Amino acid sequence: MDREATLHDVAGKVGVSPRTVSRVVNDEGGYSEETRLRVMAAVEELRYRPNMVARALITKRSGTVGLVGGDMTDPFFPALAEGIQQRARGAGQTMFFASTGSDPERQAEVLRSFWVRAVDGVIVFPALDSIDQLTDYGERGLPIVVVDDYLEAPNVACVSFDLEGGGGLAATHLLKRGCQQMGVISATVSPPRRRHRERGFLRTLADTRGDHRPPAMAQTDPTVKGGEAGLAELLAQMPDLDGVFAYNDLVAIGAVRAAVASGRRVPEDIAVVGCDDIEMSSYVTPALTTIRLDRSRLSAEAVAALSDLIGSPGAQRETVVLPVELVVRESA
Amino acid sequence: MDREATLHDVAGKVGVSPRTVSRVVNDEGGYSEETRLRVMAAVEELRYRPNMVARALITKRSGTVGLVGGDMTDPFFPALAEGIQQRARGAGQTMFFASTGSDPERQAEVLRSFWVRAVDGVIVFPALDSIDQLTDYGERGLPIVVVDDYLEAPNVACVSFDLEGGGGLAATHLLKRGCQQMGVISATVSPPRRRHRERGFLRTLADTRGDHRPPAMAQTDPTVKGGEAGLAELLAQMPDLDGVFAYNDLVAIGAVRAAVASGRRVPEDIAVVGCDDIEMSSYVTPALTTIRLDRSRLSAEAVAALSDLIGSPGAQRETVVLPVELVVRESA
DNA sequence: AACGTTGACGTCAACGTTGACGTCAACGAT
DNA sequence: ATCGTTGACGTCAACGTTGACGTCAACGTT
Numbered sequence: 001m002d003r004e005a006t007l008h009d010v011a012g013k014v015g016v017s018p019r020t021v022s023r024v025v026n027d028e029g030g031y032s033e034e035t036r037l038r039v040m041a042a043v044e045e046l047r048y049r050p051n052m053v054a055r056a057l058i059t060k061r062s063g064t065v066g067l068v069g070g071d072m073t074d075p076f077f078p079a080l081a082e083g084i085q086q087r088a089r090g091a092g093q094t095m096f097f098a099s100t101g102s103d104p105e106r107q108a109e110v111l112r113s114f115w116v117r118a119v120d121g122v123i124v125f126p127a128l129d130s131i132d133q134l135t136d137y138g139e140r141g142l143p144i145v146v147v148d149d150y151l152e153a154p155n156v157a158c159v160s161f162d163l164e165g166g167g168g169l170a171a172t173h174l175l176k177r178g179c180q181q182m183g184v185i186s187a188t189v190s191p192p193r194r195r196h197r198e199r200g201f202l203r204t205l206a207d208t209r210g211d212h213r214p215p216a217m218a219q220t221d222p223t224v225k226g227g228e229a230g231l232a233e234l235l236a237q238m239p240d241l242d243g244v245f246a247y248n249d250l251v252a253i254g255a256v257r258a259a260v261a262s263g264r265r266v267p268e269d270i271a272v273v274g275c276d277d278i279e280m281s282s283y284v285t286p287a288l289t290t291i292r293l294d295r296s297r298l299s300a301e302a303v304a305a306l307s308d309l310i311g312s313p314g315a316q317r318e319t320v321v322l323p324v325e326l327v328v329r330e331s332a
Numbered sequence: 333m334d335r336e337a338t339l340h341d342v343a344g345k346v347g348v349s350p351r352t353v354s355r356v357v358n359d360e361g362g363y364s365e366e367t368r369l370r371v372m373a374a375v376e377e378l379r380y381r382p383n384m385v386a387r388a389l390i391t392k393r394s395g396t397v398g399l400v401g402g403d404m405t406d407p408f409f410p411a412l413a414e415g416i417q418q419r420a421r422g423a424g425q426t427m428f429f430a431s432t433g434s435d436p437e438r439q440a441e442v443l444r445s446f447w448v449r450a451v452d453g454v455i456v457f458p459a460l461d462s463i464d465q466l467t468d469y470g471e472r473g474l475p476i477v478v479v480d481d482y483l484e485a486p487n488v489a490c491v492s493f494d495l496e497g498g499g500g501l502a503a504t505h506l507l508k509r510g511c512q513q514m515g516v517i518s519a520t521v522s523p524p525r526r527r528h529r530e531r532g533f534l535r536t537l538a539d540t541r542g543d544h545r546p547p548a549m550a551q552t553d554p555t556v557k558g559g560e561a562g563l564a565e566l567l568a569q570m571p572d573l574d575g576v577f578a579y580n581d582l583v584a585i586g587a588v589r590a591a592v593a594s595g596r597r598v599p600e601d602i603a604v605v606g607c608d609d610i611e612m613s614s615y616v617t618p619a620l621t622t623i624r625l626d627r628s629r630l631s632a633e634a635v636a637a638l639s640d641l642i643g644s645p646g647a648q649r650e651t652v653v654l655p656v657e658l659v660v661r662e663s664a
Numbered sequence: 665a666a667c668g669t670t671g672a673c674g675t676c677a678a679c680g681t682t683g684a685c686g687t688c689a690a691c692g693a694t
Numbered sequence: 695a696t697c698g699t700t701g702a703c704g705t706c707a708a709c710g711t712t713g714a715c716g717t718c719a720a721c722g723t724t
Binding site for chain 1: 386410427446450
């Protein structure tokens with residue numbers, strides 16, 4: 001376990017100064033072809049690898065990005081994280097990951113830990129009420145890409161799905177099926193300000209027929225259990241419920257289970273539309289009708305936005321809104 | 333966006349040397365209570381946060397750990413990553429994550445990128461044929477926890493589930509159900525050396541009744557689609573197949589789907605046992621009978637092993653084998 | 665009174681790079 | 695012959711910390 005080779009070691013071996021080795025390693029130019037070859041050979045032989053920590057100390061660029069999520073356990077998240085990680089790796093960046101459980105204090109702690117490790121930028125799925133935090137870091141010079149929320153600040157870019165449109169799609173579909181008594185299950189982790197899908201759903205309902213009964217509303221955890229509880233609550237408010245728009249597919253699965261458990265048929269008695277289109281959704285019975293969010297696209301856009309931000313300090317950047325799509329399967 | 337405060341700034345404000353501020357910040361002792369208070373106040377006021385990069389450069393400890401997985405998209409993985417990340421955070425460590433797609437070259441690249449960023453240790457789900465790589469890094473002084481594989485090397489610890497036992501459990505269960513014609517679907521990403529679950533299954537079969545027909549074997553990707561293909565292959569080899577042990581729950585779900593698509597009933601005509609017990613497994617129809625692996629336990633053990641290794645350089649550490657459990661639901 | 669010990673600091677160098685700048689020979693243009 | 699330019703280096707300091715060691719007053723002991 002002999003100490004790692006440094007620029008100095010390579011320089012000694014070749015008989016040039018460390019600065020020249022650095023130039024070669026970083027492809028800066030300012031050396032002869034012969035020197036380049038001799039340096040490269042020595043680098044090979046000594047298995048020299050630049051020490052990113054030292055480099056980061058002076059350049060203020062660590063070659064790392066941070067991903068801040070609510071909960072990796074949400075099936076929507078992993079594919080996203082995977083995509084982001086792969087693209088970051090492609091750009092020579094290494095990815096930190098930390099989850100916040102949607103708790104702003106944990107988020108603050110996480111951002112601090114990323115900041116003091118000199119990450120070049122972060123991609124954040126923001127916790128409840130944490131925009132001040134994010135604005136603050138943006139102003140301090142940290143490039144931030146915010147997913148599914150909107151805020152204006154230097155060094156901050158936003159990338160979202162058109163969830164409002166998605167809610168509309170769900171409403172239209174349920175109306176077309178002939179549903180009369182609708183319910184919406186939304187998530188406690190999503191603050192009112194960010195309830196785009198619900199807004200879109202309600203608006204389309206209102207726009208399409210002004211005379212319908214206002215939909216029942218419930219709030220739960222964004223999980224299968226939450227969906228079960230949510231449907232029970234909806235049923236309590238509206239016993240002749242016949243159409244449900246669920247916060248995500250997990251909730252939709254829970255809603256379907258609860259409906260079936262209560263002796264109703266899905267979609268005949270209650271139609272259920274989910275959101276996300278996770279893998280699982282095509283494998284449950286009945287297969288879920290849902291709003292598809294293209295996660296691969298989102299990760300691409302998020303990483304692209306972040307590199308832009310990193311490349312041009314202090315800049316703002318257009319908010320990106322990604323289209324969504326209704327996928328009709330069996331549940332509605 | 334005024335420059336970040338440093339030890340030097342704090343020192344200037346208080347009227348002591350940076351070294352003293354460092355002592356206070358690191359709780360080293362060797363200062364008066366009065367000095368401590370004044371330093372703390374200045375730290376507060378200037379919002380001083382130690383620069384981990386500079387600290388890492390000199391101490392060779394970065395306060396980061398790396399997690400190397402095959403694919404975050406595998407539903408088994410996220411809960412693990414989440415657990416590891418939380419526990420690491422609890423210990424003041426920040427987690428890097430990178431996936432390898434089970435490709436040894438990508439794994440090498442990932443480990444290099446972690447290494448040059450001076451991670452304090454890594455937890456690895458090894459790619460195919462990559463033990464030399466891992467041994468090499470272990471010898472160079474990198475603490476490594478290897479999940480689900482065995483190797484002996486300095487600075488390396490192994491943590492596994494008792495998959496051999498799990499395979500035995502599955503075999504026993506299928507035998508008890510009266511299955512006669514068994515098949516095993518294993519994964520191409522798992523090299524023969526690491527096929528513990530298959531080994532346990534086959535051995536129990538052989539031990540229990542020496543006269544049975546040798547099981548059919550298939551290999552696929554560890555996905556739902558793979559499971560569908562795998563069952564088809566099994567059926568081609570053994571048309572009167574009546575019991576299947578699948579590599580994981582995703583494969584089991586695929587196998588069930590393919591069985592149903594071929595007009596067979598599950599579990600009446602073909603019983604299927606999965607492995608992992610992911611969330612999804614209780615929500616599909618029929619709900620999966622499976623071998624439960626306690627992911628929370630695994631992440632706890634992995635992190636514990638890693639801190640041990642980090643705490644005592646050069647040490648070896650007992651391999652930890654975690655128990656598994658059969659969960660009987662509907663598919664077998 | 666002389667001496668060792670302890671506490672509370674300060675000084676300096678080092679960690680491995682890179683930014684800024686300096687040097688010096690070779691070369692072409694005037 | 696002189697001058698400016700260019701290429702190919704080298705030198706030095708700095709990034710923000712901490713390890714190793716030094717200093718010096720206060721204190722207790724003999």
